[in-house]
Amino acid sequence: MNKLLFILLAFFAFAKGNAQLLDPVKWKTKVEKISETNYILTFNGVIEKEWHLYSQFTPDGGPLPLEIVFKDQKGNFDLVGKAKESKTTTAFNDIFGVNETFFHDKAQIQQEIVIVNQKVTSIQAELNYQVCKEVCINLEKKFTFKIPVVTAISATTPGSASVKLDSSKVDTSKTVAVVKAETATTVEKKGVEIPKSNSKRGLWSIFFIAFFSGFAALLTPCVFPMIPMTVSFFTKQSKTRAAGIKNAIIYGVSIILIYVLLGFLVTWIFGADALNALSTNVWFNIIFFVLLVFFATSFLGAFEIMLPHSWANKVDSQADRGGIIGILFMALALAIVSFSCTGPIVGTLLVEAASKGGIAPIIGMLGFSLALALPFMLFAMFPGWLNSLPKSGGWLNTVKVVLGFLELALAFKFLSNADLVLQLHLLEREVFLVIWIAIFGALAFYLFGKITLPHDSPLSHISVGRLSLGLIVLSFTIYLIPGLWGAPLKLISAFPPPMEYSESPLGVGSVNVASTSTTILPDGAKLGPHQIVVFDDYDKGLAYAKTVNKPIMLDFTGHACVNCRKMENNVWSDASILPILNNEVVLISLYVDDKRPLPKSEQFISKSTGSEIETIGDKWTDFMITKYNTNTQPLYVLTDLQGNSLNTKQPTISYVSVEEYLSWLKTGIANFKK
Incomplete structure (x- = not known):
């Protein structure tokens, strides 16, 4: 009796100790054969109430994104695109300053594969992911997918019991086999909780950023001079004022359609979340950095990004056809001719939209093109407004240069992302802030006329508007400087590395000791x-x-x-x-x-x-x-x-x-x- 009591007590003690190992997601898997060589591997997860499972498309700088690792892939099977996910939620995390993407209640991840080696009978897969509620957990789970054959089909995970085929889910007419299996082996790591929000906020932010970027593009040397030229063309070539207004509206709508089509093509070619997946990758953060530096250098006047002249000539010839088709080609000609100014802005917007995933590229292009098209339509309706437009001149190149400085500053955010992920400590907080201080300080000197760049007009004086903008930039530059001494800089908290990722967490020039009796940091x-x-x-x-x-x-x-x-x-x-x-x-x-x-x-x-x-x-x-x-x-x-x-x-x-x-x-x- 005493032995039995001892055994029971030991059992309950063991159970109590191991009950602390949390596993908020229960997984089942299935295999679906869609052709002789193609299969869809599906992970279905049921998530406990109030827990969040983070998507593979949640951006760097926040919680860890879900990762799918396939073993022995080379020479045996190929992946068809990026794994697809069921519905997710996007919310802003004010701790990390990023929009995070996560599942709640349930999650489904599907990966299509192509069998290359016909001798393959099973595929080993591993899910690495993070879940959070009041605490955070990293989890690692392993699966074995059995490749279905005509009579015996199964998918199991290590440690699970054998599972029989659910014949009710097999459609032999389509050669589709489905099987479920419970997961078993688990290795845990860490996780994060994020505030709840609506994913629409991320799309609205993309829209407004793109909308104001469209107005910025409008004020560049490639676009602004075309407003009076284009409006005059419609008013002079149209037989009536109403016809001129109608043609201008068609022209504006055509501009919107062209850019929205670009956003749609990007989403369609790469997949709704593929760009987002790329944006969370170290190497693509580095590529984005190089790309934005390239765009910034162009805006600063080193060179111009031009599409082939033959494209513009062919489109111009089509614009002479008249009618709606001719107007459409006129809008396309605007997009091509102005590419040296709009291209870097559009490219930057697509990079930013990539971090949101989904239809963000389409929303971004809608906002950008709407701002670009509105002036053409409004000035055609009210030609008298043309007299109030400022004359073209050196100020247009100033706008372009300011955009170049802003793109250069933004580029270092992507380089910082890559450095943070790799924990290389090459671009720590102080270095990042020094770079930004140098960039915005140089911009202030430029606006005050102390620095001139290629394509700048001679400057005998500066306007009140330019002086005001210069003072704002100078004030921002001075605001950044105390950050070197440990100031939190809440206005830009989402951009520089965190305080801990620093050469001197106390700030440059501070004594590197804590408020303890220890005056020298011990080894390690x-x-x-x-x-x-x-x-x-x-x-x-x-x-x-x-x-x-x-x-x-x-x-x-x-x-x-x-x-x-x-x-x-x-x-x-x-x-x-x-x-x-x-x-x-x-x-x-x-x-x-x-x-x-x-x-x-x-x-x-x-x-x-x-x-x-x-x-x-x-x-x-x-x-x-x-x-x-x-x-x-x-x-x-x-x-x-x-x-x-x-x-x-x-x-x-x-x-x-x-x-x-x-x-x-x-x-x-x-x-x-x-």
């Missing part, structure tokens, strides 16, 4: 949030804790963990908490999403999960699961110098209030001192 330590001395390596942190005889606070966190940042901003910063973290504990922050590879000699297979531990983040994830039977972030543990938990009743704590966090800290520290 750095300054973390609120200038707390922090280690990111467990062994070095433990060694230091032994020398100063202080308890250890383990902080299981992640670079893309929103709730981790919220705890640091709202709880760690509290006047009752910060002195404790500075003076009474040794803080060790272990990043579970650190993608840096471990040396080959340190890589291993996890005894807890059976997964391959290949990166630093994998190592700390496995440590968290093995030691503390949980997979959520943020997670905080107070330990003694032998690694034993100091809070016996509540060994770990997560996303809590200041009061609860303070009580937990005091209890653990008091136990250490006993």
